[in-house]
Amino acid sequence: MTPVPVRQGRMLAGAVLTAAMGACALAEDEGGTRIVESTLASSWQSTGEWTLEEDLRLSGPPGGYFGIVGALTTDSRDNIFVLDGMAQQIHVFAPDGAHLRTVGGKGEGPGEFRMATALAIGPGDSLWVTDPMTRRYSVFGPNGGFARGLTRGINGEASGQRCSLTVDGSYLEWATRFPNEERTGDLSDIDLLHFHPVRVSIRDGGQDTLPRLVFTPEMADMPSMGMRRPVWIAPALRRAFGCSGSLWFAQSGEYRLYKRTLEGDTTVITSLVDARPADVNEADRDEIRRVFDGRPDVLADQLRALPEKKPIIESMFVDGAGHVYVIPETERAEPGTAIDVFGEDGTFVGRMPVPETVTLTYEWAAHATPDYLLFAAADDAGTPYVTRLRIRR
Numbered sequence: 223m224t225p226v227p228v229r230q231g232r233m234l235a236g237a238v239l240t241a242a243m244g245a246c247a248l249a250e251d252e253g254g255t256r257i258v259e260s261t262l263a264s265s266w267q268s269t270g271e272w273t274l275e276e277d278l279r280l281s282g283p284p285g286g287y288f289g290i291v292g293a294l295t296t297d298s299r300d301n302i303f304v305l306d307g308m309a310q311q312i313h314v315f316a317p318d319g320a321h322l323r324t325v326g327g328k329g330e331g332p333g334e335f336r337m338a339t340a341l342a343i344g345p346g347d348s349l350w351v352t353d354p355m356t357r358r359y360s361v362f363g364p365n366g367g368f369a370r371g372l373t374r375g376i377n378g379e380a381s382g383q384r385c386s387l388t389v390d391g392s393y394l395e396w397a398t399r400f401p402n403e404e405r406t407g408d409l410s411d412i413d414l415l416h417f418h419p420v421r422v423s424i425r426d427g428g429q430d431t432l433p434r435l436v437f438t439p440e441m442a443d444m445p446s447m448g449m450r451r452p453v454w455i456a457p458a459l460r461r462a463f464g465c466s467g468s469l470w471f472a473q474s475g476e477y478r479l480y481k482r483t484l485e486g487d488t489t490v491i492t493s494l495v496d497a498r499p500a501d502v503n504e505a506d507r508d509e510i511r512r513v514f515d516g517r518p519d520v521l522a523d524q525l526r527a528l529p530e531k532k533p534i535i536e537s538m539f540v541d542g543a544g545h546v547y548v549i550p551e552t553e554r555a556e557p558g559t560a561i562d563v564f565g566e567d568g569t570f571v572g573r574m575p576v577p578e579t580v581t582l583t584y585e586w587a588a589h590a591t592p593d594y595l596l597f598a599a600a601d602d603a604g605t606p607y608v609t610r611l612r613i614r615r
Contacts, residue, residue, distance in 0.1 A: 253488075254489075255489060255490065256489065256490045256567060256568055257491050257568075258491070258567075258569060258570070259493055259495050260492070260493070260569070260570035261494065261496040262496060263496075264570055265571075265572035268565075269571060269572075272563065272571075272572060272574050272615050273574060273613075273614045274561070274574050274576060274577060274595070275614055276577050276579065276580055276611055276612075277594075277610055278319050279607055279609050280304065280315055280319060280607060280608040280609075281607045283321055283324065287605060287606070288304065288308075288606045288608070289307065289606075290307040290308045291305070291606050292305040292306065292307030292338070292339055292587060293305040293338075293339060293340055293341040293381075293382050293587050294341070294589040295341040295342060295343055295384075295589055296343070296591060297349075298347055301315065301322065302314070302315040302316075302608070303341055303349065305341055305351075305587075307339070309327070309328070310326060310328040311324050311326050312324065312326050312338075312349070312351065314366065323365075325351075325362055326338065326351065326360070332368050332371060335351065335360070336353060336356050337353060337354060338351050339352060339353070339354060339379065339381065339382075340380040340382030342383070342386040342393065344393075344424060345391070345424075346363075348369065349366075350386075350387065350393065350424075352374065352380040352382065352395075353374075354377075354380050357373060357375075357377075358371050358372060358373055359372045359374055359393070359422075372424075372427040373427055374427075375427065375429050376395055376397050376422075376429075378397065381396075383463050383539065384462075384463075384465070384539060384541060384542050384589060384591075385463045385464055385540060388465070389465075391423070391425065392421045392422060392424065393421075393423075393424050394420070394421060394422070394463045395419075395420045396417055396419060396420065397417075399415070399416040399434075400412045400414065400415060400416075401416055402414050410449035410450060410451070412439075412441075413439060413441045414436070414438055415436070415437045415459070416434045416436060417434060417459060418435075419431075419432040419433075419484055432486070433484075433485065435471055437459040437473070439452050439456060439457075439458075440453045440456035440457060441453065443523075444520070444524075445523060446517075446520045446522070446523050447523070453524075453527045454510055454524050455502060455510075455529065455533070456475075456529060457473055457474045457476075457533045458533065459474070460474050460537065461538070462539050462546070463540070464481070465542045465543075466544075467483060468481055468482060468483055468484065469481070469482055470540065470546055472535050474533035474535040474536070476534065477493055477497040477535065477550065478491065479491070479538070481566075490567060492564060492570065497534060497552050497554075498534075498552055498553045499534040499552060500531070500532045500534075501532070502528055502529060502530060502531065502532055506528075506532070507525060507528070510528075511525075532551055533551070534551060536549040536551050536584065537584045539589070539590050540590060541591055541592050542590070542592065543591075543592040544565060544566035545564065545565060545590070545592075546563070546564040546566075548561070548562040548564070549562075550562055555573075558576060558581065558583075558584060559576050560573050560574065560575055560576060561573070561574045561595070576611070580609050580611070581601070583597070583606065584597050586598040586606075592613075593612065593613055595611045595613070596608060596610055
């Protein structure tokens, strides 16, 4: 299967309209791909309105606070697992918020981590922890005891997802490659990325590399650095594994989601056609000024290269029950104030406002179940916590 470039800006040619209802249009192209175009006006047409209510807030282990909320997951008993990226410990909480135990800690011995970044729940409520720095997976039993370790044969970062562990006994990860850099040896030649889904056997660590996604990042000449570099506040590739042998991805500069089989066949393309990206504003420029304070030449290059519009998709994740959640940033929605819901067939379900008392820091950690969402968040002083947002239907 030919890889699908993700800078596709139009619906596939040859689409035949099959149905249209209200503010939602359905079509199917000649290859059988389902195409869905929706507007915000179609919110909650297929179901009653959903709302979010914060029913639990976790500030840290007994007598302490979280350093950085690096990853979140839950098991079949609705216990909550919080990876503190600073302490390299995993805190386990009961559904009512009681602290049950602490797993791991800094080190290189069995059951210890140097830079763990991803959590996933496997068969029998086993806990899988991915540590890119030690290049291994650590597996713990349902009560927190260390069970075994496997070598991680993938270089680069890791991020745990709701459906990383599959029903067929595999662990799904992403491997990133820069084909131009590999060909030329030029470390600055990074304006083409290949994202490969990798299927890892949970029995022996064997790997199977699957058809790639192709992404072209927005680059600009940076005279201060003597090379082309990625543009600040530029679109990225958002992606999430589904739980039924599929994955979702989106080029965040446009509100269009693609669903694809792991074998490479695109089955759904869905878009929110009236969503408009927000303008890059002075607050965004001030953020860049803070980042590059003391480096005026680099700052000037970055400010000059800024796009006029921000990416429209901030984050994307699934709940394991057929729903895809998107955190948008648009003319109508500030980032972290709303969550859009799509069905497995691409149907736009609706938009849920986030409670005003919650400030999400979803770039660090997010996790969805059919009944609630977990997010990293921060109070007014910047102290991190974990919030559980119950879905009321």
